[in-house]
Amino acid sequence: MESSRQTLATGNLVRGLPSRSMPQELMETLVERSGVKVERIMSTGHTTPHDAWYDQDKDEWVLVVSGSARLRIEGENEDRTFSPGDWIFLPAHCRHRVTWTQAEPPTIWLAVHF
Amino acid sequence: MESSRQTLATGNLVRGLPSRSMPQELMETLVERSGVKVERIMSTGHTTPHDAWYDQDKDEWVLVVSGSARLRIEGENEDRTFSPGDWIFLPAHCRHRVTWTQAEPPTIWLAVHF
Numbered sequence: 406m407e408s409s410r411q412t413l414a415t416g417n418l419v420r421g422l423p424s425r426s427m428p429q430e431l432m433e434t435l436v437e438r439s440g441v442k443v444e445r446i447m448s449t450g451h452t453t454p455h456d457a458w459y460d461q462d463k464d465e466w467v468l469v470v471s472g473s474a475r476l477r478i479e480g481e482n483e484d485r486t487f488s489p490g491d492w493i494f495l496p497a498h499c500r501h502r503v504t505w506t507q508a509e510p511p512t513i514w515l516a517v518h519f
Numbered sequence: 520m521e522s523s524r525q526t527l528a529t530g531n532l533v534r535g536l537p538s539r540s541m542p543q544e545l546m547e548t549l550v551e552r553s554g555v556k557v558e559r560i561m562s563t564g565h566t567t568p569h570d571a572w573y574d575q576d577k578d579e580w581v582l583v584v585s586g587s588a589r590l591r592i593e594g595e596n597e598d599r600t601f602s603p604g605d606w607i608f609l610p611a612h613c614r615h616r617v618t619w620t621q622a623e624p625p626t627i628w629l630a631v632h633f
Contacts, residue, residue, distance in 0.1 A: 481524055
């Protein structure tokens with residue numbers, strides 16, 4: 406019986422990862438449409454350069470899928486720690502920086518920019 | 520030292536779940552803004568009623584965070600199985616139905632509607 410399977414975009418967030426650390430964070434757009442971008446990010450110890458901040462024009466909803474990370478929000482006096490399942494909504498221009506990511510196993514993020 | 524912690528929306532997808540099965544799927548909006556809704560869904564064996572289809576005006580990106588599920592896409596002749604980390608992009612009006620969800624431990628979905 407011939408398969409009727411359609412070509413819908415699918416994937417798995419935690420499979421098919423490169424087996425070794427990357428010099429940069431690995432960012433992969435999973436879907437981008439109607440001004441919304443869903444992105445997988447793999448960090449292996451990467452952090453935001455010291456005294457640099459992400460300052461984004463769009464809102465971002467971000468989740469740690471696996472691994473672990475720490476994030477500093479501008480104006481806060483301590484980092485926030487993220488374990489698998491932890492998410493945060495970062496409104497546009499909420500300045501933040503990644504201060505630590507678990508390298509091994511890698512830290513997988515899911516980010517929705519809108 | 521006084522905490523400077525801001526009131527940003529945060530949470531964890533797999534903690535703080537009800538300890539027993541629910542008569543209906545449990546849907547919780549995590550953030551809704553600019554026409555985008557990020558939602559957590561807990562299924563404990565729930566499925567779409569037989570011969571009914573989801574037929575949505577919006578695009579949906581959906582992920583199985585934990586548990587397991589099967590989905591039928593209209594026009595396909597077999598179900599697709601979803602394990603943790605598996606995602607699919609369902610364009611608006613791509614008719615689909617949930618044919619099975621793992622009840623115990625519950626199946627947690629993350630859905631982005633846009």
